[in-house]
Amino acid sequence: MTPQQIQLVKNSWQQVKPIADTAATIFYQRLFELDPKLKPLFKNDLQEQGRKLMNTISFAVNSLDKLTEIIPAVEALGRRHAGYGVKDADYQSVAEALLWTLQKGLGTSFTPETRQAWIETYNLLSQTMRKAANPVSA
Numbered sequence: 001m002t003p004q005q006i007q008l009v010k011n012s013w014q015q016v017k018p019i020a021d022t023a024a025t026i027f028y029q030r031l032f033e034l035d036p037k038l039k040p041l042f043k044n045d046l047q048e049q050g051r052k053l054m055n056t057i058s059f060a061v062n063s064l065d066k067l068t069e070i071i072p073a074v075e076a077l078g079r080r081h082a083g084y085g086v087k088d089a090d091y092q093s094v095a096e097a098l099l100w101t102l103q104k105g106l107g108t109s110f111t112p113e114t115r116q117a118w119i120e121t122y123n124l125l126s127q128t129m130r131k132a133a134n135p136v137s138a
C-alpha cells in the first residue's frame with residue numbers, strides 16, 4: 001500500500017468510528033443478506049461481536065504503517081476463525097459486506113480511491129488470516 005492509501009483508510013475510518021455501532025449493525029445485516037448460512041456461525045451477542053470487529057479494524061488501521069508488527073496477532077485471529085467454522089470463501093462475503101457498510105457510512109466521501117485503499121487493507125488482513133488458518137492451500 002502507498003502512504004497515500006494508508007492515509008485514505010485512516011481518514012475514512014475516523015469518519016466511521018463515531019457511528020461504529022450503526023456500522024456494525026449494517027455490516028451484519030448485509031452479510032446475512034449476502035449469505036444467510038453464515039448466521040448460525042455467530043453464536044454470541046452480535047452487538048458485542050460488532051464491537052470486537054470494530055476494535056480489531058481500528059487496531060489494524062492504526063497499524064497500517066507497521067503491519068509487520070501485527071502479523072502474529074492477525075495469524076492467530078485467522079486460526080481462531082477456522083475454529084469458528086469460517087471457510088476460505090466466506091472471506092469474500094465479508095469483504096463485500098464491509099465495502100457496502102463503508103459506502104453507506106461515508107456516502108460521497110467513499111471515493112473510488114478510498115474504496116481501492118480499503119480493498120487492499122482487507123486483502124492484506126484476510127490473506128494473512130487465511131494463510132494461517134489453512135497453511136497448505138492458501
Ligand code: HEM
Pocket residue numbers: 038041042043044045049052053056057077080081084086087090091092094122125126
Ligand atoms: C479482516 C477480517 C476479519 C476480522 C478483523 C475479524 C475479527 C473478529 C474478531 C475480533 C472476533 C472476536 C473473537 C476473536 O478475536 O477470535 C471475531 C469472531 C468471529 N468472526 Fe471474524 N473477523 C474477520 C473475518 C471474518 C470472516 C470472513 C468471517 C466469516 C463469516 C468471520 C466470522 C466470525 C465468527 C463466526 C466469529 C465468532 C462469533 C461468535 O463467537 O459468536 N470473521 N472476528
